[in-house]
Amino acid sequence: xxxxxxxxxxAATVLLAAGAAGTAQAAPRAAxxxxxxxxxxxxxxxxxxxxxxGHIHFRVTxxxxxxxxxxxxxxxxxxVRFSSHGTPLAITAGRYGDQTTAVTFGPGHPVHFDxxxxxxxxxxxxxxxxxxxxxxxxxxxxxxxxxEGTFRVATGTLIGPVLSGT
Numbered sequence: 001x002x003x004x005x006x007x008x009x010x011a012a013t014v015l016l017a018a019g020a021a022g023t024a025q026a027a028p029r030a031a032x033x034x035x036x037x038x039x040x041x042x043x044x045x046x047x048x049x050x051x052x053x054g055h056i057h058f059r060v061t062x063x064x065x066x067x068x069x070x071x072x073x074x075x076x077x078x079x080v081r082f083s084s085h086g087t088p089l090a091i092t093a094g095r096y097g098d099q100t101t102a103v104t105f106g107p108g109h110p111v112h113f114d115x116x117x118x119x120x121x122x123x124x125x126x127x128x129x130x131x132x133x134x135x136x137x138x139x140x141x142x143x144x145x146x147x148e149g150t151f152r153v154a155t156g157t158l159i160g161p162v163l164s165g166t
Contacts, residue, residue, distance in 0.1 A: 036064035036106040037071035037133055039143040046129060046149025049114065058115040058151040060129065061166050062105060070106025071141075075099035076159040077113060077131035078140065084126045091124065091153045097161040102136045104164070114160035115151065123152035133162070 036042050042064045049057040076095035083089055096116065105111045117123060128148050133141040 033067060033069040035071045035141075036068035037073065037135075037141045039133075039141070039145040041068045042105075042145070044145055044147035046115070046147045046151050048151065051119065052116075054119055056117045056119045056123070056152065058117070058149070059112050060115060060131075060147045061110055061112045062145075062147075062162075063110045063166075064105065064107050066107045068107060070104050070109060072102050072136055073105050073111060073133055073141075073162045074102045074136040075134045075138075076161050077133055077145070079130075079132045079144070080159050081130045082126040082153050082157075083128045083130075084124070086128075089124055089126055089153060091155065091157055093153075093157045093159045095160070096158045099134075099161055100136070101161060101163075103162055105162075109164070110166045111162050111164055112166060113162045115153070116158045116160060117152055117154050118156040120154065120156075123154040126151050126153050131159075 034041055042062050044060055044062045046058050046060050049059040051057060076099060080093040081088060082091050103111055127150060128146060130144050130146050132144060135141060
């Protein structure tokens with residue numbers, strides 16, 4: 001009996017030591033925060049900006065709440081579509097400006113881009129824009145982002161590059 005008790009005690013000690021060592025080795029690693037650039041991880045709003053000669057401007061501002069990692073964007077968003085009360089509008093947008101400047105986006109680092117609309121009389125009301133964000137080097141962020149607000153579009157509408165700030 002004494003020999004069996006000693007073997008059980010020794011085996012239990014070995015198992016506990018192995019378990020403790022295994023626990024120390026298997027400590028959880030900190031998970032990386034998800035990217036603020038992913039469409040589900042940021043908010044986007046549209047508001048009227050200052051007009052220029054022959055154009056009205058609307059600013060699309062993107063913000064990211066805490067808990068998301070910063071990312072880098074560049075150029076004008078692509079695949080821009082406009083709608084009014086859920087109905088797609090038959091307006092396609094071009095782009096203007098420097099398409100290569102990289103900007104940092106994330107919590108505490110909002111970005112914006114411009115919707116430049118010719119003010120030649122025939123504009124159409126809209127309340128939503130959908131778009132795909134771009135990365136430096138011409139890549140795209142997977143998924144479609146959406147921004148809401150009251151604005152107008154017309155044939156000849158152009159989208160400016162993403163810039164830092166609100």
